[in-house]
Amino acid sequence: MTDEEWRSRASQVIPGGMYGHMSTRALPDGYPQFFRAANGCRLTDVDGNEYIDFMCSYGPMIAGYGHPEIQAAANQQRHDYDIGNGPSKEIVLLAEALTDQVSHAEWAIFAKNGNDATTICNMIARAKSGRRKILVADGAYHGAQPWAARRTNGTPEEDYVHFPTYEFNNIASVVDAAERVRGDLAGIMVSAFKHDAGQPQALTDPEFARVVRKICDDYDAALILDDVRAGMRLSLDASWTEHGVQVDLSAWGKCIGNGEPIAAVLGSEPWREAASRTFVTGSFWYQSAPMASALVTLKVLNEANAPNYIEEVGQHFRDGLAEIAQRHGHGLSQSGPPQMPTVMFDGDTRFEKGNRFCQLALSQGVYLHPWHNMFLSLAHNESVISESLDRLDKAMGQL
Amino acid sequence: MTDEEWRSRASQVIPGGMYGHMSTRALPDGYPQFFRAANGCRLTDVDGNEYIDFMCSYGPMIAGYGHPEIQAAANQQRHDYDIGNGPSKEIVLLAEALTDQVSHAEWAIFAKNGNDATTICNMIARAKSGRRKILVADGAYHGAQPWAARRTNGTPEEDYVHFPTYEFNNIASVVDAAERVRGDLAGIMVSAFKHDAGQPQALTDPEFARVVRKICDDYDAALILDDVRAGMRLSLDASWTEHGVQVDLSAWGKCIGNGEPIAAVLGSEPWREAASRTFVTGSFWYQSAPMASALVTLKVLNEANAPNYIEEVGQHFRDGLAEIAQRHGHGLSQSGPPQMPTVMFDGDTRFEKGNRFCQLALSQGVYLHPWHNMFLSLAHNESVISESLDRLDKAMGQL
Numbered sequence: 001m002t003d004e005e006w007r008s009r010a011s012q013v014i015p016g017g018m019y020g021h022m023s024t025r026a027l028p029d030g031y032p033q034f035f036r037a038a039n040g041c042r043l044t045d046v047d048g049n050e051y052i053d054f055m056c057s058y059g060p061m062i063a064g065y066g067h068p069e070i071q072a073a074a075n076q077q078r079h080d081y082d083i084g085n086g087p088s089k090e091i092v093l094l095a096e097a098l099t100d101q102v103s104h105a106e107w108a109i110f111a112k113n114g115n116d117a118t119t120i121c122n123m124i125a126r127a128k129s130g131r132r133k134i135l136v137a138d139g140a141y142h143g144a145q146p147w148a149a150r151r152t153n154g155t156p157e158e159d160y161v162h163f164p165t166y167e168f169n170n171i172a173s174v175v176d177a178a179e180r181v182r183g184d185l186a187g188i189m190v191s192a193f194k195h196d197a198g199q200p201q202a203l204t205d206p207e208f209a210r211v212v213r214k215i216c217d218d219y220d221a222a223l224i225l226d227d228v229r230a231g232m233r234l235s236l237d238a239s240w241t242e243h244g245v246q247v248d249l250s251a252w253g254k255c256i257g258n259g260e261p262i263a264a265v266l267g268s269e270p271w272r273e274a275a276s277r278t279f280v281t282g283s284f285w286y287q288s289a290p291m292a293s294a295l296v297t298l299k300v301l302n303e304a305n306a307p308n309y310i311e312e313v314g315q316h317f318r319d320g321l322a323e324i325a326q327r328h329g330h331g332l333s334q335s336g337p338p339q340m341p342t343v344m345f346d347g348d349t350r351f352e353k354g355n356r357f358c359q360l361a362l363s364q365g366v367y368l369h370p371w372h373n374m375f376l377s378l379a380h381n382e383s384v385i386s387e388s389l390d391r392l393d394k395a396m397g398q399l
Numbered sequence: 400m401t402d403e404e405w406r407s408r409a410s411q412v413i414p415g416g417m418y419g420h421m422s423t424r425a426l427p428d429g430y431p432q433f434f435r436a437a438n439g440c441r442l443t444d445v446d447g448n449e450y451i452d453f454m455c456s457y458g459p460m461i462a463g464y465g466h467p468e469i470q471a472a473a474n475q476q477r478h479d480y481d482i483g484n485g486p487s488k489e490i491v492l493l494a495e496a497l498t499d500q501v502s503h504a505e506w507a508i509f510a511k512n513g514n515d516a517t518t519i520c521n522m523i524a525r526a527k528s529g530r531r532k533i534l535v536a537d538g539a540y541h542g543a544q545p546w547a548a549r550r551t552n553g554t555p556e557e558d559y560v561h562f563p564t565y566e567f568n569n570i571a572s573v574v575d576a577a578e579r580v581r582g583d584l585a586g587i588m589v590s591a592f593k594h595d596a597g598q599p600q601a602l603t604d605p606e607f608a609r610v611v612r613k614i615c616d617d618y619d620a621a622l623i624l625d626d627v628r629a630g631m632r633l634s635l636d637a638s639w640t641e642h643g644v645q646v647d648l649s650a651w652g653k654c655i656g657n658g659e660p661i662a663a664v665l666g667s668e669p670w671r672e673a674a675s676r677t678f679v680t681g682s683f684w685y686q687s688a689p690m691a692s693a694l695v696t697l698k699v700l701n702e703a704n705a706p707n708y709i710e711e712v713g714q715h716f717r718d719g720l721a722e723i724a725q726r727h728g729h730g731l732s733q734s735g736p737p738q739m740p741t742v743m744f745d746g747d748t749r750f751e752k753g754n755r756f757c758q759l760a761l762s763q764g765v766y767l768h769p770w771h772n773m774f775l776s777l778a779h780n781e782s783v784i785s786e787s788l789d790r791l792d793k794a795m796g797q798l
Binding site: 058106145277 | 413432482483495542544554555680684
């Protein structure tokens with residue numbers, strides 16, 4: 001059965017043929033919808049085409065698909081004990097490891113979706129303060145639950161009425177937004193940096209970060225960091241620590257289990273009591289195998305000094321792409337940290353050129369994304385980057 | 400390390416020592432918090448005590464912990480392909496299998512939490528109708544997200560302002576609740592039967608079910624069945640089919656992957672278009688291993704005629720318990736279907752006697768729950784039930 005045949009069958013039993021961020025409906029033709037193998041940083045689609053992958057499952061893969069040591073730990077845990085009427089000791093070991101690793105964190109709660117984690121942060125901020133408003137950056141993605149996905153259908157206004165917006169990196173905007181809800185401000189949610197889909201990325205202005213911290217201090221509100229997408233790639237600490245800012249609550253997901261399903265809320269001491277009064281749970285949140293996977297993932301990331309390593313190979317990729325584009329006479333804008341690059345052609349506001357380039361890259365066996373940030377990993381070594389650049393040179397030549 | 404020592408370490412790094420429904424804080428002393436092994440219907444805690452388990456992880460386990468055929472399929476899939484930039488063909492096979500199995504269903508969407516599934520049902524009902532109100536039964540559990548968990552801290556009123564309540568099985572009440580929001584009614588959410596924690600259970604009055612169906616028809620609203628807790632135990636179809644009622648949207652979770660993390664929304668044809676317009680997603684929702692697990696789980700449940708089998712062993716358990724209680728002179732009230740029994744002592748409104756009995760049962764190696772419905776499974780064969788009854792006879796004798 002080909003990808004086309006599976007799509008046809010899918011269209012009968014899945015609304016629109018596929019849903020959410022894994023639907024290729026918003027991508028140009030040529031993107032495979034179904035896959036059959038994953039190894040290291042390579043994916044094989046159902047038609048047998050192999051790709052060097054620069055999306056890493058949209059983030060979860062950070063140490064390589066099928067990483068032997070991580071997979072062995074998860075499989076051993078699954079064999080011994082995965083789910084039952086309580087967690088295994090791994091929940092304690094993982095909470096200890098993460099609170100040791102992340103400087104603001106004194107406690108942890110585990111869940112399944114990144115959006116579970118961001119939602120729990122809101123609940124804890126509100127439970128502690130008795131207030132309701134959580135400021136969020138205009139256009140930022142904090143998940144697809146109704147409060148976060150104000151753009152989707154089926155979401156009444158009340159779901160986001162307590163989430164007024166500010167403009168990321170704009171100090172006057174966040175000062176003003178906080179002032180407007182004075183007396184009812186429970187927290188301010190920030191992303192690690194600006195990584196809104198379909199736009200160039202923007203790194204966090206450290207002065208902006210310090211002002212947000214000060215507002216939260218002045219208003220006795222929670223500074224909530226959504227580190228779901230960027231976590232463990234920029235830093236093995238919370239992503240705003242490098243700006244000299246300690247957050248109060250942080251939301252994690254995607255890569256902390258290297259693809260095993262696990263999310264986490266980490267919190268500082270003053271929020272512990274409120275967290276213990278907030279009833280949050282899910283049928284699979286205590287699963288032990290993803291916790292065993294996360295424990296070894298954390299060890300592997302530390303041993304490899306992952307953020308530095310991934311930044312280096314990402315920079316190699318960025319420099320190589322820039323050189324190729326220049327040589328072929330294309331203006332290319334690369335934004336965000338090298339670990340999570342967004343690549344756009346100058347003036348290509350409708351992504352027509354980007355789409356075509358990504359199609360050509362696919363046919364050369366490189367899986368890129370035309371308008372979403374990409375992800376690199378420990379499995380992207382120098383030789384893979386060089387191989388990718390050779391292929392992308394050909395693709396750019398055909399553009 | 401003992402359970403007590405792990406609890407002490409947990410209290411340092413997890414708010415309140417444990418969170419959600421797997422915290423033993425609300426249970427009497429003697430309940431183990433941490434486990435290390437699970438096989439068939441038996442659990443082993445970190446201290447090495449073995450229990451015959453009547454909670455089945457609060458539902459997810461339906462075919463037995465570590466079921467060889469199910470586990471082998473999941474492990475093979477994990478080896479081949481679990482997560483990547485798209486799903487594997489298993490998402491199509493599972494959507495086909497579930498829409499074949501469940502008579503109202505023409506399409507499927509998969510997620511991680513049961514609460515993801517109930518939330519998506521709300522979004523689709525609202526997207527189709529353009530209306531906002533979803534009626535929910537007073538006291539029913541549809542998950543711990545803010546809209547569903549109106550009793551928890553950190554939840555502003557707006558989160559549930561569009562979820563007016565009715566009384567389950569009370570026809571006048573649901574007719575009245577619908578009438579009051581006439582013009583804004585998007586859907587009515589129902590449980591398979593009344594299984595509110597801390598209360599005797601109540602089976603669904605078929606006439607009530609038919610009236611709810613008629614209200615939804617009259618108001619062009621969605622009849623949404625939350626089959627997360629009861630699904631596949633009462634029926635291999637949607638749980639209200641036996642009442643002659645076809646629902647529009649159904650939410651599934653817990654047991655459909657026999658403990659692997661997967662939830663599903665199933666829908667009928669008229670809701671497909673709205674579903675395709677509703678953006679819902681999560682990082683791990685396309686994971687292939689839980690889908691492979693669910694495919695084999697469904698096959699195993701069909702081959703065993705699971706609802707009938709589990710009902711029979713559940714009835715054996717119920718009859719045995721009744722006989723033991725009578726012989727020892729205790730008035731016992733057993734409610735709900737035999738597959739998901741709630742057992743309470745007469746007049747024991749504060750569960751003092753129930754707590755004591757459950758403690759004595761634990762020390763005999765039987766894991767019961769004093770105020771939440773329990774769960775039986777395919778792993779509870781006649782010999783396990785007889786063994787359990789022998790042990791519970793001793794426990795009752797000590798009461």
